[in-house]
Amino acid sequence: MSDDPKIDAVPIVEETVSLTTRKVASGRVRIATRTEEIDHVLPAELSSVEVDVVRVPVDRKIDSVPDVVTEGGLTIIPVVEERLVVTRELYLREEIHVRRIERTEAVEVEATTRRQTAQVERLPASPATFPNKDDQDDL
Template identity: 40%
Template sequence: MPSVRTDADDLVVPLHVEELSVTRRRVVGQTVRISTATHEREQLVDEELTHHLVEIERVAVGRVVDSVPPVREEGDVTIVPIVQEVVFIERRLVLKEEVHMRRVRVTTRHTETVTLREQEAVITRNAPGQPAIADDPQSLDDKSTTLLQEQQT
């Protein structure tokens, strides 16, 4: 550095000058472990189930008819005609019987215990220099474990 003169003819010579130099470096900080833990719990399911039964009733008729009657419905009953050919001097259709089918609604109570699974995130932080190993490795799901390192700059 050059010397500096002041008004009174004094000569000032700098002997030492400090300069600032700034640099950055990465330092490993805490280790963060994020894992999932699956818990199971039993829950009772109690719901009404509805299903239909079909009651079959055979009704004898024994009436002569000219043609086969069609399947018909009367209210909640479906009637299926059953015919038989009987040989007389002439041929006639005789309505032998009818099958009456009635739908009956049945409601029952069904109780069952089911297993439900629930996952939660478990976050563990280790200070710098500590190993990133869980205290209880059985409590972690190894398939979903992720390790992150925080970087300080």
């Protein structure tokens, strides 16, 4: 075919496109935080137990050591001693009466908490803000 003088050659041309991107600052953001303290009054109940101790003299002869007895809010603790007589005998010297008195008191406890709030402000970009191209990559 290349021997035929009547055939003309037509060159084929192709266009190509390449696309590149670059980072450009389109704005800035300034964020400020503020801490505020909030006072609270919290209700609470405090309990206490008061103990009233009364020594009750008995001085009575007994055959065996009595047990500790609790009746309602009263606890009776026997205190015994041995006395030497011609024979050994037990005497109840005294009883210790312990009464529990419980009281509840409502109180208010003051407490302070902290809370932060943030304010966001958008700022326009300025060309002088990023003098180096490397600084723009950080955004």
